[in-house]
Every structure is written in C-alpha cells, then in structure tokens.
Amino acid sequence: MVGRGFDDNEIIASDELRIHSDFALPLDHPLIEELGDQKLRLAELTGLTFSFARIPIDVYLFRDRDSFGNFMSKSNAAFADRRAFFVKSDSMLNVYAVWGDRAAEDLRHEVTHGYLHSVAPSLPLWIDEGLAEYFEVGPGTDGLNWAHVQHLSEAFEQASWTPSLGRMESLYDPTKLTQTDYAEAWLWTHFLLSEDHTAALVRSQMQRYQNKTGVAWTAKVHHLVHDPNQRLLEHLQKLKR
Numbered sequence: 001m002v003g004r005g006f007d008d009n010e011i012i013a014s015d016e017l018r019i020h021s022d023f024a025l026p027l028d029h030p031l032i033e034e035l036g037d038q039k040l041r042l043a044e045l046t047g048l049t050f051s052f053a054r055i056p057i058d059v060y061l062f063r064d065r066d067s068f069g070n071f072m073s074k075s076n077a078a079f080a081d082r083r084a085f086f087v088k089s090d091s092m093l094n095v096y097a098v099w100g101d102r103a104a105e106d107l108r109h110e111v112t113h114g115y116l117h118s119v120a121p122s123l124p125l126w127i128d129e130g131l132a133e134y135f136e137v138g139p140g141t142d143g144l145n146w147a148h149v150q151h152l153s154e155a156f157e158q159a160s161w162t163p164s165l166g167r168m169e170s171l172y173d174p175t176k177l178t179q180t181d182y183a184e185a186w187l188w189t190h191f192l193l194s195e196d197h198t199a200a201l202v203r204s205q206m207q208r209y210q211n212k213t214g215v216a217w218t219a220k221v222h223h224l225v226h227d228p229n230q231r232l233l234e235h236l237q238k239l240k241r
C-alpha cells in the first residue's frame with residue numbers, strides 16, 4: 001500500500017492498468033482513456049500479445065511535487081529527483097508519477113514500460129526505452145520526438161555522437177543512460193518502424209522476446225539494411241527536414 005488516500009481513488013483503465021491517486025481524478029479524464037488504449041496501439045506496432053499478461057500495472061499519481069517527494073524519500077530515495085519512474089519485480093509492475101504539466105508525457109512513457117514488461121520482461125534496454133520514447137509523444141504523431149531530432153542533429157554536427165546499434169545493445173544499466181542514449185534508442189526504434197521490411201523484423205524480434213527466445217538485433221538489421229548506421233543518419237536528416 002502506498003499511503004492513505006490512494007485506495008479511495010482507484011480507476012480501472014484497462015484489463016491490466018489500474019490508476020491510483022491521492023487526489024480526486026475524474027473517471028472520464030481523457031488521459032486515462034488514452035493510457036488504456038495505448039496497449040492496443042503498442043500491440044499493433046510490435047506484434048506483442050497482451051492476453052498473456054498476468055501482472056497488473058499499478059500507477060500511483062501524486063497531487064504535487066511535495067507529496068511525491070515525501071513518499072520517495074521514504075521508499076525510493078534514488079528516484080526522488082524525477083517526475084516519474086517505473087519499477088518491477090516478479091510480482092509487481094508499478095509506475096509512480098507527479099500529476100503536473102508533463103504528466104501525460106511521463107505517463108505514456110512509464111506505462112509503455114509497464115505494458116512491455118508485463119509480457120516481455122527480458123527486452124534489451126535500448127528497445128525498451130526506444131519504444132517508451134516513441135510513445136511518450138502521444139497518438140497521432142507517428143512517434144516523432146522532435147527534441148531527440150534536435151539533440152542528435154546537433155551532436156552529430158559537433159562530432160560528439162555517431163550511431164552504433166552494437167553500442168545500443170551493450171547498454172544494460174538504466175541509471176547510467178545519457179540524453180544521447182535515450183535519443184539514439186528512440187531514433188533506431190523510429191527508423192526500424194518506418195519501413196515495412198524492418199517493421200516486420202521488429203514484430204518478429206518482439207515476439208521472440210515474448211516467447212523468451214530473443215536473439216541479438218545487430219546481425220539481423222545488417223542482413224536487412226545496407227550500411228544501417230548511414231541509413232539511420234539519412235533518416236535523421238529526413239526527420240529534420
């Protein structure tokens with residue numbers, strides 16, 4: 001139990017998603033419906049089957065930064081400076097977030113993690129974050145995260161970044177990810193989902209991870225795409241234009 005007030009404000013957003021808050025949140029709030037529907041969009045994009053999900057995703061919303069900080073200082077001090085985060089165990093998938101100006105963005109991102117880990121808990125970190133960054137910008141945007149386009153364009157022009165899917169696959173500690181790591185994870189995800197043959201690879205790979213038979217991505221992508229690093233940069237320039 002998180003604390004007093006949460007049990008009195010529970011909303012069932014979907015079969016897997018339960019929203020709790022320490023303030024009165026309208027049952028018909030559009031973001032609640034959107035988060036419930038997000039599972040369907042994620043399934044269509046990735047080919048994941050959510051009927052196998054057995055652990056509910058509990059989302060705890062705090063009315064302001066102070067209430068969030070007070071709770072975090074007692075239970076998850078390492079995350080006290082964040083606006084939102086996702087934690088999991090063998091029997092728990094929880095999202096904690098501040099109900100503020102960026103709540104929609106934060107919740108889309110963290111709930112994506114919840115949906116993914118409910119059926120494919122061993123996903124590589126880069127595709128897990130890439131999809132969360134893809135979905136955080138909301139429906140109707142085709143996953144275009146403009147802040148990442150700007151960041152990577154500037155980093156490439158300044159010779160402080162070059163793409164490498166192999167480097168992405170080597171990432172394993174979410175606490176050590178940089179802004180560039182998040183941005184590149186998003187760009188690879190957006191690029192692979194932008195063409196039919198690579199989008200089919202994404203669905204195939206995601207289903208493998210759901211069935212616990214996942215294999216490395218780099219060789220698969222190189223087999224389908226000639227010079228994928230260069231193609232990724234071309235995709236970035238296309239998005240920038």
